[in-house]
Amino acid sequence: MTPEILSQWSDVKIRLSAKAIAGMEKQRQEFPNDINLVNDLASRYLAVGRRTDAKKLLRSITDAHDARKVAREGDSETKRQLSRAYIQLSRSEEG
Numbered sequence: 001m002t003p004e005i006l007s008q009w010s011d012v013k014i015r016l017s018a019k020a021i022a023g024m025e026k027q028r029q030e031f032p033n034d035i036n037l038v039n040d041l042a043s044r045y046l047a048v049g050r051r052t053d054a055k056k057l058l059r060s061i062t063d064a065h066d067a068r069k070v071a072r073e074g075d076s077e078t079k080r081q082l083s084r085a086y087i088q089l090s091r092s093e094e095g
Contacts, residue, residue: 016048028057035061035081042088051092058089 014020024041031037038061045054062085070082 016044020044021048033064035078035085039081039084039088042085042092046088046092054092055089058085058092061085062089 021041021044024037024044027037028034028041038057042054042057045051045057061082065078065082067082067086070078074082
């Protein structure tokens with residue numbers, strides 16, 4: 001891996017720390033409709049074993065969007081992020 005690629009990644013211990021997750025939870029309160037933030041926070045919840053929290057968070061986004069409408073009319077970023085939310089929701093059900 002090149003130094004350029006490595007510089008784009010954060011240390012797992014830092015990214016999954018309680019402090020980092022609490023900071024994201026605060027951001028979530030400020031920006032409740034940010035699908036990217038929800039996906040990132042849910043991903044961290046899943047990584048630390050907080051499946052119930054991840055499910056609630058992901059369902060809040062999937063319930064708030066009509067997937068068919070987004071597929072037909074949404075911009076590519078919204079489609080990608082909503083797809084990611086559904087994939088993570090499926091992943092949260094596995095455990």
